Structures are given as C-alpha cells and as structure tokens.
Amino acid sequence: MKSLKTRIKIAVAMCMAVLLCLSATGMAAATSEPPAEKSYYFDNYYTNWDTVYCYAWVGGEQNAAWPGEPMTQESGSALWKTTLEEDAYEWIIFNNGQNVQTLDLMILDDYDTFSGSHMSSGKVNGYWRNANEYITYAFLPYDYWDNADCYASYWNxxxxxxxxxxxxxxxxxxxxxxxxxxxxxxxFNNGGNGKQTTTLQTSSFTSNSIALTGSTIGQDPYGNTLYEITFLPPLP
Known part of the structure; x- marks a missing residue:
C-alpha cells in the first residue's frame, strides 16, 4: 500500500492540476474579445426613402431576415448608419423595406459608404466611398427665421x-x-416655408460657418424671400 505521504502528494498534485485548468479556462474567457465591428453608411439623398434597411449576407448566412436590419439616420445628414461584424459578409443590399432597393453590392474592404446616384435595371446603383470624405457646415440664422427648423438643399x-x-x-x-x-x-431654407438664401457655391466659401446678416435681397421666381449671408470665423 502506498504510504500516507505518497497519497497526500498525489492528492495535492491532482488539486493543482484542476486549479491550473480552471485558471486557464478563466483566463481564456477573460481575454476573449467580441468580434470586430465596422460601420456602414447609405447616402439617402438621391433615393429620399422614409426608412432604410441593410441586408447583408454570405452564402446562407444573413445579418437578418429580409429586408434586413433598420438603419439609423445620422443627424443633419443624408447618411444612414448600420454596424456589421467585420469581414462576416460579402454582399449587401440597401432598401426601403418595401419594393425599392439597390443592386446586389459587393462589400469592398476599403470603403464604408454607398451613395445612390441613378437607376439601373429598375434598382438603385451608385458608387462606394468613405464617410470621412463628407464636410460639415454650420449655419446661424439668429432669429430672422422665427426659430424655424433649418434645411439644406444641395446639388450639382x-x-x-x-x-x-x-x-x-x-x-x-x-x-x-x-x-x-x-x-x-x-x-439654406426654413423648410420650404418662404425664407431661404440664394443659391450658394460651396467652392466660394471662405469658412465652414455661415450666418444670416438680417438683410433681404429680394425674392426668387417662386415668391420666396432671399436672405443675405456672411461668413463667420471657422468652427473646429
């Protein structure tokens, strides 16, 4: 028979082995990180949908059942945002949750934003770009527009x-x-309610901060009152 001393050594060794296994499991759980995520955007200015959905897939795996996950509009922007697990999908469709959608779009590693610009075979087509290319402008109406919400209409x-x-x-x-x-x-206008600036060219802007002076400079052919603007010191 094994001596008491030997049996104690074996028991201690077994306990140490169990503790090491538990410690390793705990460390693995503590150091494991959730999958990396990436934000994707859809520029809804051309399409002007009331809601935007994102449907992404690879093989038989999807981010959600059709029409996909609802996206969230970025305040003061035509961009709508969703977040997907990075590198989890190869294809994406942006749609309005009803019967209008983009083409099947291949997800490109170097881009995060799809801008719709025209129709192709009955579906929205456009091009990939990046959200960090976009420029933010500040507009200060003071109280000349009676604290109405302000809108920006742009084109080229x-x-x-x-x-x-x-x-x-x-x-x-x-x-x-x-x-x-x-x-x-x-x-810049007050929601199409009769007050606006003239057509401004962004290429001539001397600052990212624009303000009304309070002076009017006539009316446009539709009877909207046109307001003069000035440039303020740039905002960060």
Whole structure:
C-alpha cells in the first residue's frame, strides 16, 4: 500500500492540476474579445426613402431576415448608419423595406459608404466611398427665421436636388449639415416655408460657418424671400 505521504502528494498534485485548468479556462474567457465591428453608411439623398434597411449576407448566412436590419439616420445628414461584424459578409443590399432597393453590392474592404446616384435595371446603383470624405457646415440664422427648423438643399451636375433638402441638426444656436464634397450648390431654407438664401457655391466659401446678416435681397421666381449671408470665423 502506498504510504500516507505518497497519497497526500498525489492528492495535492491532482488539486493543482484542476486549479491550473480552471485558471486557464478563466483566463481564456477573460481575454476573449467580441468580434470586430465596422460601420456602414447609405447616402439617402438621391433615393429620399422614409426608412432604410441593410441586408447583408454570405452564402446562407444573413445579418437578418429580409429586408434586413433598420438603419439609423445620422443627424443633419443624408447618411444612414448600420454596424456589421467585420469581414462576416460579402454582399449587401440597401432598401426601403418595401419594393425599392439597390443592386446586389459587393462589400469592398476599403470603403464604408454607398451613395445612390441613378437607376439601373429598375434598382438603385451608385458608387462606394468613405464617410470621412463628407464636410460639415454650420449655419446661424439668429432669429430672422422665427426659430424655424433649418434645411439644406444641395446639388450639382451629378447630384439631383432634393427640396427642401435635409433637416439640419441644431446645437445651441447653430444648425449643422454634413454633405459630400462634390455638392457644389446649396440653399439654406426654413423648410420650404418662404425664407431661404440664394443659391450658394460651396467652392466660394471662405469658412465652414455661415450666418444670416438680417438683410433681404429680394425674392426668387417662386415668391420666396432671399436672405443675405456672411461668413463667420471657422468652427473646429
């Protein structure tokens, strides 16, 4: 028979082995991290959908049943956002939850934003880009527009105008709009209710901060009162 001393040594060794296993399991659980995620955006300015959904898939795996996950609009922007597990999917469709959608789009590693620009075979087509290309402008109406919400309507040769445009995001007394850099023309307005700036060219902006002076400069052909603007020191 084994001596008592030997049996004690064996028991201690077994306990140590169990503790080491438990410790290793605990460390693995503590150091395991959730899968990396990536934000994706859809520029809804051209499509102007009331809601936007994201349907992503690879093989038989999807992020959600059709029409996908609802996206969230970024304040003061035509961009709608969703978050997906990074590298989990190869294809994506943006849609309005009903019967209008983009083509089947291959997800590209170097881009995070799809901008719809035209129809192709009855579906929305466009191009990939990055959200960090977009530019934010601040607009200060003071109280000349009776504290009405402010909108920004923008366009160029490749961007169709949307009226009254995107509702701007208010912070303190400023209203903010984030738009693509190729948006050459912009009109700030009070929601299409008769007060607006003239058509402004972003290429001539001397600051990212624009304000009304309080002076009017006539009316446009539709009877809207046109307000003069000035540039303030740039905001960070």
């Amino acid at each position: 040769n490749s961007i169709q105008q949307n009226w009254p445009g995107i509702k701007m995001n208010k912070s303190d007394n400023y209203y903010f709009i984030t738009l693509p850099p190729e948006a050459q023309n912009i009109i």
